[in-house]
Amino acid sequence: MTNFIEYLLGGLGSGAIIALMALALVLTWRATRVVNFAQVGQAMFTTFIALSIQDLTGNWFLALAGAIVAGAALGVVVQYLVLRPVKRADTSGAIIATFGVLIALQAGAGMIWGGDQQAYPQPFNSAGISAFGREWPISVYDLVVIGVTLALVVGLSLVFTRTNLGLSMRATAFNPEVARLSGVRVSRTLTIGWAIAGIVGAVAGVLVAPISTLSPNSFDILLVFAFTAAVIGGLDSLVGAVALGVGTGLVISLVTGYSDSSNAPVVALVLLALNLLLKPDGVFGHTSSRSV
Amino acid sequence: MTNLMRLPGARLVLHAVIVVVLYLALMWFVGGADPLTMSNIALAAMYATAMFGMVILVGLSGQVSLGNGALMAIGAYTLALTSLNWQTVPIIGVPMNGWWAMVFALIGGIVFGLIIGGLGARLKGPYLAGLTLGIAVGIPAIANRFPDLFGGETGLLLTVPFPEGGYEPAVDEGAETGTEAVTDGTTEGTTDEALPTEGEGAGETLAPDDLLTIDDLSGDGTASELPTEGEGAGETLAPDDLLTIDDLNADGTSTDAPTDVATDVPTDVSTDVPVPDVPVDTLPPSTDQADPGFLIEYWQASLAILVACLVGFVALNLVRGRQGSVWRAVRDDPVAAAVSGISPAWSKVSAFMISSVFAALAGGVFAQLLAYVGPGAFPLGLSLSLLVGVVLGGRSSLVGAIIGAVIIVWLPELVRSAAEGRGWDEQVTNNMPNLLYGLLVVLVVLIAPGGIVGSIKSLSAKVTKRAGSPG
Numbered sequence: 068m069t070n071f072i073e074y075l076l077g078g079l080g081s082g083a084i085i086a087l088m089a090l091a092l093v094l095t096w097r098a099t100r101v102v103n104f105a106q107v108g109q110a111m112f113t114t115f116i117a118l119s120i121q122d123l124t125g126n127w128f129l130a131l132a133g134a135i136v137a138g139a140a141l142g143v144v145v146q147y148l149v150l151r152p153v154k155r156a157d158t159s160g161a162i163i164a165t166f167g168v169l170i171a172l173q174a175g176a177g178m179i180w181g182g183d184q185q186a187y188p189q190p191f192n193s194a195g196i197s198a199f200g201r202e203w204p205i206s207v208y209d210l211v212v213i214g215v216t217l218a219l220v221v222g223l224s225l226v227f228t229r230t231n232l233g234l235s236m237r238a239t240a241f242n243p244e245v246a247r248l249s250g251v252r253v254s255r256t257l258t259i260g261w262a263i264a265g266i267v268g269a270v271a272g273v274l275v276a277p278i279s280t281l282s283p284n285s286f287d288i289l290l291v292f293a294f295t296a297a298v299i300g301g302l303d304s305l306v307g308a309v310a311l312g313v314g315t316g317l318v319i320s321l322v323t324g325y326s327d328s329s330n331a332p333v334v335a336l337v338l339l340a341l342n343l344l345l346k347p348d349g350v351f352g353h354t355s356s357r358s359v
Numbered sequence: 360m361t362n363l364m365r366l367p368g369a370r371l372v373l374h375a376v377i378v379v380v381l382y383l384a385l386m387w388f389v390g391g392a393d394p395l396t397m398s399n400i401a402l403a404a405m406y407a408t409a410m411f412g413m414v415i416l417v418g419l420s421g422q423v424s425l426g427n428g429a430l431m432a433i434g435a436y437t438l439a440l441t442s443l444n445w446q447t448v449p450i451i452g453v454p455m456n457g458w459w460a461m462v463f464a465l466i467g468g469i470v471f472g473l474i475i476g477g478l479g480a481r482l483k484g485p486y487l488a489g490l491t492l493g494i495a496v497g498i499p500a501i502a503n504r505f506p507d508l509f510g511g512e513t514g515l516l517l518t519v520p521f522p523e524g525g526y527e528p529a530v531d532e533g534a535e536t537g538t539e540a541v542t543d544g545t546t547e548g549t550t551d552e553a554l555p556t557e558g559e560g561a562g563e564t565l566a567p568d569d570l571l572t573i574d575d576l577s578g579d580g581t582a583s584e585l586p587t588e589g590e591g592a593g594e595t596l597a598p599d600d601l602l603t604i605d606d607l608n609a610d611g612t613s614t615d616a617p618t619d620v621a622t623d624v625p626t627d628v629s630t631d632v633p634v635p636d637v638p639v640d641t642l643p644p645s646t647d648q649a650d651p652g653f654l655i656e657y658w659q660a661s662l663a664i665l666v667a668c669l670v671g672f673v674a675l676n677l678v679r680g681r682q683g684s685v686w687r688a689v690r691d692d693p694v695a696a697a698v699s700g701i702s703p704a705w706s707k708v709s710a711f712m713i714s715s716v717f718a719a720l721a722g723g724v725f726a727q728l729l730a731y732v733g734p735g736a737f738p739l740g741l742s743l744s745l746l747v748g749v750v751l752g753g754r755s756s757l758v759g760a761i762i763g764a765v766i767i768v769w770l771p772e773l774v775r776s777a778a779e780g781r782g783w784d785e786q787v788t789n790n791m792p793n794l795l796y797g798l799l800v801v802l803v804v805l806i807a808p809g810g811i812v813g814s815i816k817s818l819s820a821k822v823t824k825r826a827g828s829p830g
Contacts, residue, residue: 102485104492152805162423162488163750164804170743171797177790287739291496294489329503336497339490340478 073204074324075317080209081278082316083216087271088293089300089308089315090220091264096302097240098260101150102294104165107286108172109145109265110272113137114281115180117273118187127190134269142265146258173283182283187276212274219267220309226263227305236260240303291332292319295339374675382668389660397656401728403768404663409721410749410760411667411674412714417746418755419683420710421690423484426475426491427718428742429498430468434719435726435737436502437467439515457521457727461666464723465716472715473708480707495742499734514733517726520658663724670717674757677713686710687755747796750803753812762811770795 088107095103103109117134121127145168153160191208227233238246239256247253272286279285296315300307318338319331385404389397409431416422442460447453475494479487502509509515677683688696689706697703726732748767753759771792778788807814 096485102489104488149801149805154808157804157808158484159417159421159423159754160804160808162484163746164801166425166743166746167750167797167800167804169797170747170793170800174790174793174797178787178794181786182789288496291493294492298486298489327504329500332493332497332500333504336490336493339493343482343486343490344478 070324071321074320077204077324078317078320079205079313080212080316081275081320082313083209083213084271084275084278085289085292085296085316086309086312087216087219087267087274088289089296089312090223090305091268091271092293092297093300093302093305093308094223094260094264094267096297098236098257098264099146099150101161101165102297102302103145103150103261103264104162104290105145105168105172106264106268107272107290107293108169109138109141110268110289111281111283111286112172112176113141113265113269114187114272114276115176117269118180118185118276118281121188127188131270131273134273135266138265138267138269138272139262140265142261142263142268143258145265146261150261151254151257176283180283184280184282184285187273187281189277208277215270215274216309219270220305223263223267223305232256232259288332292316292335295335295342298339299342370679371676374672374679378668378672378675381671382664385664385668386661389657389664392660394654394656397654397660398728399768399772401656401659401663401724403764404660404667405721405724405728406745406748406764406767407761408663408667408670408724409718409745410752410763411670411757412717412721413745413749414755414757414760415674415677415686415717416710416714417749418753418759419678419686419690420707422479422707422710423488423746424479424491424711424714425488425739425742425746426494427714427745428737428739429491429495430471430475430715430718431722431725431741432498432502432732432734432737433467433471434464434722435732436509436515436722437719438464438723438726439517439732440508442517442521443515455521460521461720461723464719468716468719468722469712471719472712476708476711476715479711480704491742492739495739499737502734510733512734514731514735517730517732519655519727519730521727659728662727666720666724670720671757674717678757682709744796747800749810750800751796751810753810754808756810756812759810759812 088110091106091110092102095101095106113134116137117130120133121130124130149164149168150161153164189208191206191211225233227237235246235251235256236259238249238251239253239260243253246256271289275286275289279289292315293312296312297308299315300309300311315335315338318334322330322334385400389400392400409427413424413427416424416427438460441463442455442457445455448455448459453459475491479490482490502514503511506512685696685701685706688699688701689703693703696706722737725736729736744767748763749760750763751759751766752761752763774791774795775788777783778791783791803810809817
């Protein structure tokens, strides 16, 4: 039983990161009905930019700020240059295009920074916290990750529910045509949605890099986990993405703890397949009943 | 001609003629080629085999799948496991050989195609892409999970061509040729070939006894630098390359094959092989081993071309026949297709199964080209490269698949030769092909969704229209 609790605690940090990446996927899906498979590529690229800033200045927070700016910019560029011009009739086109972006970003990063695994510095203590006479499998860094995730989720919820921008984003997600007739500048709203997703992904990248090391391909597995979480969460639901992201992290931690880390992708795959079979709209998703 | 085509079976005959002519032309060309070209043609034929399935799945049926690299792994592992573990074919009882192993790869493709296709038929666009993405990452992880059965990270080593009378227990063979082969393998590997990767198997083409022995390869297999533990399958990807084609070209097909060959066999013998005398439609039996004219690259090319042509013949009949219309109808409007009496679900599952069978057969060929099966040979990048090739060549065209396969195999070579002249950094050269693939895919989707073949078609249509219209 103590093992069980330890594994659960150990999974919280990685779960929060999966939640962030799932959140980014959900944001682009809500904005443009596109699952952005390039999201981890964008996050990887901005994390490399952050690492370069880190190497130059030695300031972790400055690097994070750089990643956030780069993430927003990259999100805008990808949406504006690639996704917007894809022809509506070409349903496979958007998916294929995001994979094209992913391939290009990974190759570009390999070209600039090389293909080797690089260490990303730990800004906070990553050793387990000692309290109540024993060491717990959760570190200050994990707590920071969880705190940042919570702050982003709360901030995004406030934006979505309390601001004009959030209202127009929800209106655009609900029905672009009606939103446009009501005076919402739809295409600008979509681009802003991608920028926010880019920021969330960039933060996730910088947070996961110290744990997983950084290379052009090192976030691929994160894409699988985040996609699993986002889909089981319903793809439309911010709360669902976060809840299932943390849940996926916990499950993976349990699987890794009780058996072997090589089982994690297989378990994610099984979860995803079961979910798609039994409840294709996700746990938090709205059943896509067609309104008249 | 139109009247002739109305005869029953005329289409079948026409397709057969097309494929046979293509086969003979390719074999004639391969007969005069150097070993490096032979290996590249073998690779391209293998890619084309898998891409024919992608044309049916992505182009005709409209399902974007990233799982076909994993399905190739299933074919390859099925071939390896059945041929390593079975002396005779079960039930029938005849001795196991390479063709029976390919049949088992085919059966593996059918089974897994039905399972994954059955799961996927319910899913739309991004859901299917995500599920198959998970499969592409998860299936190599399964190989790592059960190292006793699948050989783990090291993988399984094959003897090619398939030894007559099946595989002996590995220990006996090691006792015979062990030391000699190992030293031979390591010296070649360190001096001649810069990048040791999983693909190196095929590069060490001519061992002293003309056969790739298990020991010959074990050095390379274990030397793969992929971490076994850590975050999971994401890290089993080769760190440098998204698409491991680079590796395969540099190592698998042995860029410096002629010099390698020269150490074992006189050069003139190996390049001026009297190839037309070798029976091309059968696997060279092990009696050919003593024949100094036996060239492993030629054998690889003839195997890959034969399989590609057989698969291409089936694909041609499906695409241009009734089933092709069914797939297109469901892709364009599932409701209208259902009203016309077509089952959209079965249409999608059948497309998945067919593409899975093609992928599994390609995987079986791939295993024999590499003389090796391991998780490192089937990374996510392999699935992506299949998608890239098909999109560039033309999503719904079999000719496009062939063009795509050629691009995937030769673009890295072109980049490498361009880099040599300009003194590019190695880091830039290695990543340039993937950068081009990614950018080209985006450009094709935006500007010419039909790919190369689609563009040529629409261009020629425009030209004829203009020529035909008065004034």
